Amino acid sequence: MDLDLDGNVALITGSATGLGHACAEAFSKQGANVALASPNLDDLAYASDRLYAIGEGEIFGLDVDIRQPEHVAAFVEQTVDQYGGIDHVVTGPRPLEPRRFLDVSDEEWFRAFDRLFMSVVWTAREAHDWLDSSEHGTVVNVTNPWLRALSGETSVADSFRTAVRGISQAQAGTFAPAIRVNTVLPGPHQTEDFERALTELVDEGICDDLDACKAAAMEGCPYESPGEPLDLGKLVAFLSSEHASYVNGAVIPVDGGGT
Numbered sequence: 001m002d003l004d005l006d007g008n009v010a011l012i013t014g015s016a017t018g019l020g021h022a023c024a025e026a027f028s029k030q031g032a033n034v035a036l037a038s039p040n041l042d043d044l045a046y047a048s049d050r051l052y053a054i055g056e057g058e059i060f061g062l063d064v065d066i067r068q069p070e071h072v073a074a075f076v077e078q079t080v081d082q083y084g085g086i087d088h089v090v091t092g093p094r095p096l097e098p099r100r101f102l103d104v105s106d107e108e109w110f111r112a113f114d115r116l117f118m119s120v121v122w123t124a125r126e127a128h129d130w131l132d133s134s135e136h137g138t139v140v141n142v143t144n145p146w147l148r149a150l151s152g153e154t155s156v157a158d159s160f161r162t163a164v165r166g167i168s169q170a171q172a173g174t175f176a177p178a179i180r181v182n183t184v185l186p187g188p189h190q191t192e193d194f195e196r197a198l199t200e201l202v203d204e205g206i207c208d209d210l211d212a213c214k215a216a217a218m219e220g221c222p223y224e225s226p227g228e229p230l231d232l233g234k235l236v237a238f239l240s241s242e243h244a245s246y247v248n249g250a251v252i253p254v255d256g257g258g259t
Contacts, residue, residue: 003241006031006057008136010088010240011079013066013123016043018193019142019186019229020092026233027088027240028055035079035086037064058083066119067111076126086130087137088240091120091164093144093186094157096197098204101155108156116144116160117167124171128179137179138240141168142232145186145194146255149219153206154197161185165251172249180248182239187255188217188226221258 010027014020016038024034028051036051038044041063048061060082064075079086094115099108120141131137143164144157151158165183172181188194198213207213218224232254238244239252 001238003030003237003243005237005241008032008087009035009079009083009085010090011035011037011076011086011123011127012090012092013037013064013075013119014092014094015090016040016047016061018093018095018191019145019189019232020090021047022189022191022229022233023090023092023140023142023236024051024233025055025230026237028057028059030237031056032088032237033058033083034060035075035082036061037066037075039063039065066123067114069118069122072119072122073126076123076130080130085134086127087134089123089127089131089139090236090240091123091139091141093142095193096144096147096154096157098153098197098201098206099156100153104156112156112160116157117163120164120167128175131179132175136240136242137175139168139171139175139179139181140184140236140239141165141181142184142186142236145188147188147217148258149216150201150206150213153201153204168251169249176248180244182244182247182250182252184232184236184239185251185253185255186227186232187221187253187258189229189232190226191229194226218258221256223256223258227254227256
């Protein structure tokens with residue numbers, strides 16, 4: 001399906017790996033010019049090379065630590081320098097870090113606040129004027145995945161998942177009609193980040209082995225396997241297109257019906 005995104009500019013955080021990268025791929029395959037962000041230069045180089053090979057739009061990558069507001073501001077500024085503006089913002093989820101509520105220190109809560117919540121605020125704030133002046137301005141906030149049976153083991157991610165959903169609703173009411181804002185709530189998807197999180201759960205002794213962790217992650221879902229990341233990316237691209245021009249403030253689960 002042609003989403004008429006050719007030549008549009010999409011700024012996507014957390015876009016070197018996982019679901020964020022799947023979103024970048026979906027935009028790139030539609031001919032959009034994509035700005036990638038990651039604090040890991042190796043991941044960033046691999047992601048950029050991969051999209052150059054399979055996509056149609058231009059690719060720009062920047063070393064960004066989204067816990068630092070000055071990094072977010074520089075990412076927006078350099079994207080505008082590279083492409084002349086910004087039409088779409090996607091805030092991608094961070095990899096899950098298994099932590100039980102009583103094991104999380106104050107310092108870890110504050111770090112997660114910047115990484116999982118304030119980064120969404122800073123990105124929208126810095127990009128707002130460019131989105132507002134665009135004919136296509138959209139924001140899609142992709143929250144951290146929800147693994148219902150393991151939610152007690154991912155307390156930090158689950159807490160800020162809810163917070164991001166709330167700030168998205170506030171943005172949708174404030175920015176419309178010039179800028180549409182929607183939220184995507186992922187369930188389990190087959191990414192390296194997902195596999196890494198499950199491995200950490202095994203290492204922490206929370207699951208007996210990787211198979212047991214995968215079974216727990218899929219509990220309550222009518223599907224036997226995690227979702228395909230690119231399918232979620234395609235939904236994000238669709239929500240950013242004119243084909244979804246009256247979709248604003250929507251909260252869309254992509255979890256196989258396992259919520």
